[in-house]
Amino acid sequence: VGQLWLNDRQFEESTVGRLMERPLAVFRPDTQVAEVIEALRELIKKTFVVYVFVTEADGRLVGVVAFRELLFAGREQPLSAVMIKNPFALKPHTQLVDAMREVVTRHYPAYPVCDDQGRLVGSVRGQVMFEQQAFEISAQAGSMVGVEKEERLATPWLQSFKFRHPWLQLNLLTAFIAAGVVGVFQDAINQIVLLAVFLPVLAGQCGNTGCQALAVTLRGMTLGELKPGQARRLLIKEIGLGAGNGFIVGLVAGTGMYLMAHWQQNPSALMLAAITAFSMAASCALSGAAGAMIPQIMKRLGADPATASSIFLTTATDVVSMGVFLSLSTWLVLGG
């Protein structure tokens, strides 16, 4: 097994460059097959060779030869006669997620990496790329709620604490915003305490609906499915799904509100039920929109689209859902 080459961090995290190995089996086009085989006989004892790379004197990659081709080549042939010309190559600064999209249908065991001038600078194994991607994707669910990519089960307590605590303070700050909305409507709650009972139902439901949209959007971005120009279609779909889901869930929640308000002999039971159902549908539609848009906005701002996305999302869904519900109740029931 070869070693990762560039520990000097000259390439950014999550780029192809970080996963490169130094290519050792490099020959000129006019080298004879017999000579290459002799050189490889020693080389393969020390390192894991997948391909022979063929470069010109200036370092430009002009061909690739597999053991398969060497086996069936004549011993006196030059490499230029048996090599695969103009081979596919990655670039060191390419983001891993973009590189995955290029290689996913190729399935080669290794890929040459060339700079912008076409000079061979390294090679990267397909399997290493997929391992790294699996590792990064497995961090996504944690990222959404403020867990760093580096945190593993074996991370020491203090380190875990330092990783997670700042995000929880951010979450608190955003929760205060939601609390501020409720605070504005303290009079309404004072008059109809049942409103306070339904706040967690509404907020929880919108949060989950939004998180569904958020997770699907993030997955689409990770798997390279979200093509430019599709953002609008996705947004419309998630608004529609949020409204549809929210409408049906709202009917059930509204029925619950009606039964409780009626039991408490509230004369506005039917209106409260209608407000609950409408708030649920409208807020869930907005939650779907927020779930689809937040990761795209974050990416456009140059941030990781997953990081703390769930924290931002629930702030939006809390504020909107509780705001709509309490406003409508104040206006339509209390005549405020």
Added chain:
Amino acid sequence: VGQLWLNDRQFEESTVGRLMERPLAVFRPDTQVAEVIEALRELIKKTFVVYVFVTEADGRLVGVVAFRELLFAGREQPLSAVMIKNPFALKPHTQLVDAMREVVTRHYPAYPVCDDQGRLVGSVRGQVMFEQQAFEISAQAGSMVGVEKEERLATPWLQSFKFRHPWLQLNLLTAFIAAGVVGVFQDAINQIVLLAVFLPVLAGQCGNTGCQALAVTLRGMTLGELKPGQARRLLIKEIGLGAGNGFIVGLVAGTGMYLMAHWQQNPSALMLAAITAFSMAASCALSGAAGAMIPQIMKRLGADPATASSIFLTTATDVVSMGVFLSLSTWLVLGG
């Protein structure tokens, strides 16, 4: 590129068997290298060959030969003289996540798959395994909030609706449980409406703390880091982190409560602040415990550990956090 072999679904989803290809380059141990090379000359025109597999007449795999070995072997040697004996092999019924753990340090381009009697039944490429794993892991964040593994960006609206709606109804059911807790304390809220303002803060904070523990635990399970016997250590760590994070966040939230209660001229402002801080610390500790335990319990019950885990978690954190906060307020402030 070879083709996936077993579309007849004789193997379960997420097992090695599902990813197998039919091995075409299969020879007996006494076959001469020259004969194998001649056979391969034709075979490689039709299919992608990584290894030559060597089996006995009864199908048992006894060796593996790479093109590398063929290149350096004498043409008259039998395969038995150049093959790697007793090669590593996967089993078709092995779960992908377990297989990944076995192959992650091997980095071979392909692995033979043998049944319990050691008979070669297929081969699977390392890259295909990692691709499949990356695909499955990318579904995890969605799974947690009730998105099916099959849902992609291109999934039609109605299908997405059918996938997601049942989980939202489950979420509603669990939200009603949380609402029930709040309902029990309507009198308390009626007397101190400020309690209703802090409910979303407390619930949101505990939910996020629990989700951090949940995500870290799920990731550890996915990457095969959660070894038997470590469950208790993880549980203690997450309870400790929850308590520590909750304590500091609770101090901030308690200060907020004090300022608001004092401004509203509530004589129990200090007690309310203390209750807020204590409830936050205690509930966050319990949220950490819930986050670490829920996926493990689900796995023990034979369910997918990620599916709807966030829905179950937030039910637990909502009930506990709001229950503790409202009980203590009723008992210590209202003397109920």
